[in-house]
Amino acid sequence: MSLRIALLQADLRWEDPTANRELLSGMIDKIRERPDLILLPEMFATGFSMLADTLAQDMDGPDVRWMQSVAERSGATVTGSLIIEENGRYYNRLLWMSPNGLSGMYDKRHLFRLAHEQDTYTAGTTRPVFRLNDFRIAPLICYDLRFPVWSRRSPAYDYDLLLYAANWPEKRGHAWRSLLPARAIENQSYVAAVNRVGADGHGMDHRGDSVVLDYRGEVISDSEPGSPSVLEATLELDPLVRFREQFAFWQDADRFRIE
Numbered sequence: 001m002s003l004r005i006a007l008l009q010a011d012l013r014w015e016d017p018t019a020n021r022e023l024l025s026g027m028i029d030k031i032r033e034r035p036d037l038i039l040l041p042e043m044f045a046t047g048f049s050m051l052a053d054t055l056a057q058d059m060d061g062p063d064v065r066w067m068q069s070v071a072e073r074s075g076a077t078v079t080g081s082l083i084i085e086e087n088g089r090y091y092n093r094l095l096w097m098s099p100n101g102l103s104g105m106y107d108k109r110h111l112f113r114l115a116h117e118q119d120t121y122t123a124g125t126t127r128p129v130f131r132l133n134d135f136r137i138a139p140l141i142c143y144d145l146r147f148p149v150w151s152r153r154s155p156a157y158d159y160d161l162l163l164y165a166a167n168w169p170e171k172r173g174h175a176w177r178s179l180l181p182a183r184a185i186e187n188q189s190y191v192a193a194v195n196r197v198g199a200d201g202h203g204m205d206h207r208g209d210s211v212v213l214d215y216r217g218e219v220i221s222d223s224e225p226g227s228p229s230v231l232e233a234t235l236e237l238d239p240l241v242r243f244r245e246q247f248a249f250w251q252d253a254d255r256f257r258i259e
Contacts, residue, residue, distance in 0.1 A: 001134040001238070003161070006035040006076075007231040009210040009223050010044070011198035012167075015055060017045040021066050027230055028070060035232065036133055038070070040080025041165055041196040042142045043092065048112075048167035048200060049083070050120045056085035059102075067097040075099055077132055080165050081108065081141050089122045094139050094165060096130050104130050108141040109150055117143075127157055134237055135160045142166040145179050145193075149258065153187040153250065160240055164193035167200070170207040177209055181217035188215045188244050190235050197226055215240050 008027045013019040024044060031038075042048060045063045046055050057063055063082050071078045077098045084093040092111070096104035107124025111117040127150070130137045138159035144150055145164055153159060162183060168176045176195065184191040190213065197208040210223040212233040221233040244250070 001236075003037065003133045003135045003235045003237070004033065004035045005037045005039060005192055005212065005233055005235065006031045007039045007192060007194040007210045007212070007223075008041070008044075009194060009208045009227075009229045009231060010041060010196055011228045012041065012044065012047045012196050012200075014047045014201035015049050015051060017055070017063055020045050021063065025066075025070070027228070028074065030230055031074075032232060034074065035076045037137075038074065038076050038078045039163060039165060039192060039194045040078065041194050042081045042167045043083060044080040044165075045082055047196070048115070048142075050115065050117065052083050052085070052090040052120050056083045056090050058085055064095065064097075064102075067095060068101065071097045071099045079139060079163070090120055091124070092117070092121050092141060093124075094141055096128075096139070104128050106139045106141070108144065110143045110147050112143045129157065129159050135235070137161045137163060139163045139165070142168055145176070145183065148183065148186065149256065151183055151187065152253070152256075153189060154253070159187075159189060160237060161190040161192060161235065162187060164191070166193060166195040167206065168195045168209075170205045173207060173209060180211060181213055184213040184215060185217040188240075188247070188250065190215060190220075190240065192233070194231070197228055215243055 081094040092108040094106040136159040207225040212220040
């Protein structure tokens with residue numbers, strides 16, 4: 001079984017959802033071969049903004065409806081995070097939008113303290129795993145990358161592909177480029193990570209470094225740093241299964257409980 005993915009490394013327009021929908025629609029139109037999964041950056045409609053009281057949408061907002069229209073038109077599942085308001089709280093929420101409609105969501109667990117994200121948004125508490133083409137897929141968001149316990153594959157949280165949607169700045173790019181292979185190696189999992197490029201509204205530069213890695217931490221496909229691009233890759237499930245059977249390191253993993 002295979003899974004074809006497309007990652008949109010976009011130069012997001014600051015706090016301008018309409019412009020970003022147009023930008024991302026144009027990038028989707030350039031995908032060469034129909035994907036099964038389209039991965040968008042963190043807060044793809046606005047950039048990494050703390051202006052939630054102005055920019056937040058509900059679960060029937062225009063960006064959610066845009067995701068649905070893209071999924072219906074392309075036949076692909078579309079995922080990425082948005083600023084969502086629900087029951088008086090704000091969330092950095094990743095939606096899992098299939099051609100048949102919304103089938104799941106993930107609220108960012110680790111809120112970025114340097115930007116005071118925790119003062120605006122409510123942290124998530126659950127780790128969903130979605131299914132697509134027999135692949136089990138675990139979505140995470142940006143800062144979650146720094147916390148390996150949250151992503152640790154286990155019998156209770158088992159997956160084949162770990163996703164990261166990010167707005168990760170270039171000044172901390174070494175951590176991004178180092179931790180992604182580590183997550184692939186320690187979890188014996190494919191990793192697909194999409195990051196934006198360009199400067200945000202605070203003048204913070206992003207160089208992208210979007211990448212798809214195999215379960216050994218080796219690059220399958222990567223992007224040109226600093227340039228908007230569509231990164232495409234096809235993943236195969238059988239080699240992953242055989243690798244895990246041959247190198248069953250997971251059997252010796254430490255047991256722990258997340259509080």
